[in-house]
Amino acid sequence: MARKNKILDIEDIHTYYGESYVIQGLSLYVEEHEAVSILGRNGVGKTTTLRSVMGLTPPREGKIHIDGTQTTRWPAHKVSRMGVAYVPAERHIFPGLSVEENLLLAARPGRGKDAWDLEKVYRQFPILSDRRKQDGSTLSGGEQQMLAIGRALVSNPKIIILDEPSQGRSPLMVEMVTDVVRDFCVASGITLLVVEQNYRMALNVATRHYLMGTKGRIEGIATTSELREDPQIIQNHLAV
Numbered sequence: 001m002a003r004k005n006k007i008l009d010i011e012d013i014h015t016y017y018g019e020s021y022v023i024q025g026l027s028l029y030v031e032e033h034e035a036v037s038i039l040g041r042n043g044v045g046k047t048t049t050l051r052s053v054m055g056l057t058p059p060r061e062g063k064i065h066i067d068g069t070q071t072t073r074w075p076a077h078k079v080s081r082m083g084v085a086y087v088p089a090e091r092h093i094f095p096g097l098s099v100e101e102n103l104l105l106a107a108r109p110g111r112g113k114d115a116w117d118l119e120k121v122y123r124q125f126p127i128l129s130d131r132r133k134q135d136g137s138t139l140s141g142g143e144q145q146m147l148a149i150g151r152a153l154v155s156n157p158k159i160i161i162l163d164e165p166s167q168g169r170s171p172l173m174v175e176m177v178t179d180v181v182r183d184f185c186v187a188s189g190i191t192l193l194v195v196e197q198n199y200r201m202a203l204n205v206a207t208r209h210y211l212m213g214t215k216g217r218i219e220g221i222a223t224t225s226e227l228r229e230d231p232q233i234i235q236n237h238l239a240v
Contacts (some may be wrong), residue, residue, distance in 0.1 A: 110156030
């Protein structure tokens with residue numbers, strides 16, 4: 001079977017925070033319409049990987065390509081314009097702006113019947129329609145997560161990058177966020193990269209998984225089926 005187009009291709013990147021050598025030679029890729037996760041313990045470099053992609057903490061060495069264009073060390077706003085929607089763990093809802101204003105800030109025109117616009121987001125997330133005039137920062141945690149994902153969708157991205165969407169959430173909220181990602185992102189064929197420590201969520205939304213060890217080193221790659229059939233793999237990589 002012919003390989004699909006690589007929407008994200010990371011080649012041997014090395015990233016530092018000051019003198020701290022955080023990512024030491026990371027390579028991975030995400031193909032078009034693929035849902036992929038990076039699984040690893042806290043502190044191994046998962047979020048730094050995403051910050052490297054977004055240009056927030058640029059790598060000193062290595063290359064990053066987005067849809068065939070090298071974007072290594074580009075500023076975040078330029079990476080975003082390449083079609084990368086980043087949903088950080090903190091969600092970054094703009095206070096003082098309504099739900100609708102938060103969405104409109106990110107809106108970009110899409111193409112074809114699968115394009116996302118404001119009304120399509122409201123159809124998928126009726127609670128956001130009901131609260132479109134409410135200050136986005138006053139929504140509940142789960143509603144803010146819907147808004148953050150809706151804001152990503154309405155930008156009609158080539159890829160959505162989610163950083164720890166289950167972090168600090170109650171089990172009920174984790175289930176709701178999982179449903180949102182699976183039903184409105186994965187089911188729509190949107191290319192997705194999810195960084196998670198919660199492997200149960202990752203297995204429910206992604207089909208292929210990079211197992212990250214310390215310093216951003218990839219210690220294994222597995223499919224969802226392989227991880228479900230051999231729980232010891234998860235235990236070896238995620239147990240404290």
